[in-house]
Amino acid sequence: MKIAVSGKGGVGKTTLSAFLVKWFAERGKKVLAIDADPDANLGHGLGLKGAKDILPISKMKELVAERTESTPGSFGGFFKLNPKVDDLPEKLAVPSGNGVRLMVMGGVKKGGTGCVCPESILLKNLVQHLILRRNEVVIMDMEAGIEHLGRATSQYVDCLIVVVEPGRRSVDTALKIKELAGDIGLTKVALVGNKVRSEKDRQFLTESLSEYQFLGFIPYDEGIIDADLNGVFADSVEGRTRDGLEEIAQNLSSMSKSTNPQP
């Protein structure tokens, strides 16, 4: 099962990703948690001590240079477009307890014309490998864009979850992401409404995004903020918040049971 999580900044992508990682792990699955957001904090969300000290893959200059056969730190020049990446999950994923391993991708500095630099090629190939070739559950916490996904991988993504909160900007971002997804042939897109304070909030979301499927809703819960501050989120949610998250995870796992192409 391959899941990517996207949405506007601060909507709750990392919170949801961390919960899903733990949820699948608790059901005995091997899970690869991928932090594909340059402002990496999925490790923190998972309660992993020392998460902020993990060196992101894009910052591993020697590795990037070796695999892409490029000159370290260079933008121009030649480099390999299909670097070897299949050994990287074993080498670089950090054990995070309960069958979970974490990979931190890191950011890529933008070049003048788009971004075809050795780092971005390595990351893109790595994401493609994770989605096409791995048997684990892969959960990818992404930024608002879906740059790491490409046409080659899109049909093997079981679900692109777009997290939305009650607010116009978050809805606009969701629509934009949905459009980008369509451009690369990714059709399995579903929404999660987060920080929902009332029936009115919920209605705002379902009406603004009436054409899209919602996996479920998570209430606004100060307990999540407190737990985040203490780095213990996924274990400590309860009540309606847990019910909302459980429903999302259940809906998600039944989605993956529908027919999927095999790479």
Ligand SMILES: Nc1ncnc2c1ncn2[C@@H]1O[C@H](COP(=O)(O)OP(=O)(O)OP(=O)(O)O)[C@@H](O)[C@H]1O
């Ligand atoms: N349901 C909720 N109720 C209250 N606070 C929440 C809820 N979900 C997330 N938060 C809080 O909102 C903040 C942002 O959440 P989170 O880091 O998960 O978002 P994000 O989309 O990953 O952000 P970023 O774009 O910065 O990576 C955190 O402080 C988190 O504790």
Ligand SMILES: [Mg+2]
């Ligand atoms: Mg985040």
